[in-house]
Amino acid sequence: MKKLAVMQPYLFPYMGYFQLINSVDEFVLFDNVNFIKRGWINRNNILSGGKAHLFSLPLHKVSQNDLIYEVNISETKDQWLKKFIKTLELSYKSAPNYKDVIDLVTDIIGNDEKNMSLFLGEGLKNICRYLGVNTKFSYASELQNDQGLRGQQKILDLCIKSKADVYVNASGGKELYNREVFLAQGVDLRFIKTMPYEYCQGQSGFVPNLSIIDVLMFCNNAKVSEMLKQIDLEVGQ
Numbered sequence: 001m002k003k004l005a006v007m008q009p010y011l012f013p014y015m016g017y018f019q020l021i022n023s024v025d026e027f028v029l030f031d032n033v034n035f036i037k038r039g040w041i042n043r044n045n046i047l048s049g050g051k052a053h054l055f056s057l058p059l060h061k062v063s064q065n066d067l068i069y070e071v072n073i074s075e076t077k078d079q080w081l082k083k084f085i086k087t088l089e090l091s092y093k094s095a096p097n098y099k100d101v102i103d104l105v106t107d108i109i110g111n112d113e114k115n116m117s118l119f120l121g122e123g124l125k126n127i128c129r130y131l132g133v134n135t136k137f138s139y140a141s142e143l144q145n146d147q148g149l150r151g152q153q154k155i156l157d158l159c160i161k162s163k164a165d166v167y168v169n170a171s172g173g174k175e176l177y178n179r180e181v182f183l184a185q186g187v188d189l190r191f192i193k194t195m196p197y198e199y200c201q202g203q204s205g206f207v208p209n210l211s212i213i214d215v216l217m218f219c220n221n222a223k224v225s226e227m228l229k230q231i232d233l234e235v236g237q
Contacts, residue, residue, distance in 0.1 A: 001165045001166060002025050002026065002162070002163060002164050002165050002166070003023065003024040003025050003026075003164065003165070003166040003167075003168055003190075004024055004025070004026050004027075004028065004158070004159055004162050004164035004166065004167050004168070005020050005021065005023070005024040005026075005027050005028070005167070005168045005169070005192075006027075006028040006030045006140065006155055006158055006167075006169075007020065007027070007028075007029070007030055007170070008029070008030045008031065008033065008041055008068060009029045009030075009031055009041065009068065009116075009117055009120035009121055009124065010040055010041055010044070010120065010124075011040075011041065011042050011043065011044055011057050011120055011123070011211075012044050012105075012108075012123070012127075012211040012212050012213050013040070013044065013124075013211070013212060014044070014209050014210065014211060014212060015194075015197070015212060015215050015227060015228075016170075016192075016194050016209075017212075018127070018128070018131070018133070018212060018228060019192065019194050019227075019228050019230070019231050020168065020170060020192050021124070021128060021133060021135050022133050022135065022228040022229070023168055023192055023231055023233065024135060024166075024168050025135065025136065026135065026136040026137075026138060026162055026164070027135050027136070027137050027138075028137075028138050028139070028140050028143065028158050028162065029117065029120075029121050029124075029137065029138070029139050029140060030068075030140050031067070031068040031069040031117040031121075031139055031140055031141050032067055032068070032069060032140045032141040032144055032147070033067060033068060033140075034064065034065065034066070034067060034068070035062060035063075035064065035066045035067065035068050035070075035071050036064070037062065037064055041068065041116075041120070042056055042057040042059055042116065042120075043055065043056040043057070044210075044211040044213075045209075045210050045211055046087070046088065046091060046092075046210060046211050046213055046214055047091060047092075047201055047207055047210055047214050048087065048090070048091040049091075050203055050205070050207075051207065052207055052210060053087070053091070055084060055087070055211075057073065057077070057080070057109075057116075058073070058074035058076050058077055058080050059071055059072070059073060059074055059116060060072045060073060060074045060075065067141075068116065068117050069115070069116075069117040069139070069141040071115075071116040071117070072114050072115060072116060073113075073114050073115075073116055073119060077109075081106075081109050081110065084109065085102065085105070085106060085109075088102060088105065088213070089102070092213075092217045094202060095202065095217035095218055096217075096218065096220075097216060097217055097218070097219070097220065098217060101213065101216045101217050104126065104127070104130055104216070105213060107126065108122070108123040108126050108127070109123075111123070117139065117141065118139075121137060121139065124137065125137055127212060127216075130216075130221075131221060131224055131225065131228070132221065132225070133228070138162070140158060143158060143161045143162070144157060144158060144161070151176065152176060152177045152178065152181060152182075155167065155169075155177070156181070156182065156185055156187065159182075159185070159187045160185060160187075164187060165186070165187065165188060166187065166188045166189075166190055167182060167187050167188070167189055167190065168190045168191070168192055168233060169189070169190070169191050169192070170191070170192060171191045171192060171193055171194075171234075173191065174191055177189055179235070188235075189235070190233040190234060190235060191233070191234045191235075192231050192232075192233060192234075193231060193232040193233070193234050194230065194231050195230040195231065195232070197227050197230060199215065199218055199219050199223065199227075200218060201214070201218055202218065215227070
């Protein structure tokens, strides 16, 4: 039984994103939809000074009308990289896994790929390899040519092309998809429910939903593997 999930590519996303990846056999990067400015595709938060600190990958002349796979990274990325690594050093140099994680992040951001979708996809794959997650990745832009498809029909088409038996979606999509429509195409609809989690961030109080960078800085791979499994797959309505 093949499980599939579909989600836009994101820059060092939070733990819930990797829980979704880990729960399926194939993960489709949904890069043939519109890029959302000031969204989370090229931005995220790390812990700095005890608070969430926003970081953003610079992009080249991006428009709200651009599809994600049409967006390119700015030529200023190398300058940004140096500043970002310095920020990570100042924020996490005392974290238990600093050395390994700073090397991982540097390798990911040092990729010379200019296309944002491919760049983000490679970053996600690298993190999964680091964690021992073996989910297959593919790109919607390579699977789907019909730009006339919308909503759940677009997702169903990806399920059919990928020969998926089960489609797993984030819990926020419950009002968007109809289980009977999926079942009519031989696809079981499920929604991932993630369990609350906390970990020591080297300070009093816990700041939730930060980038996976924060998780990896403070949690070893065995702990992260446990967190990845703290989910339940609920049947769609």
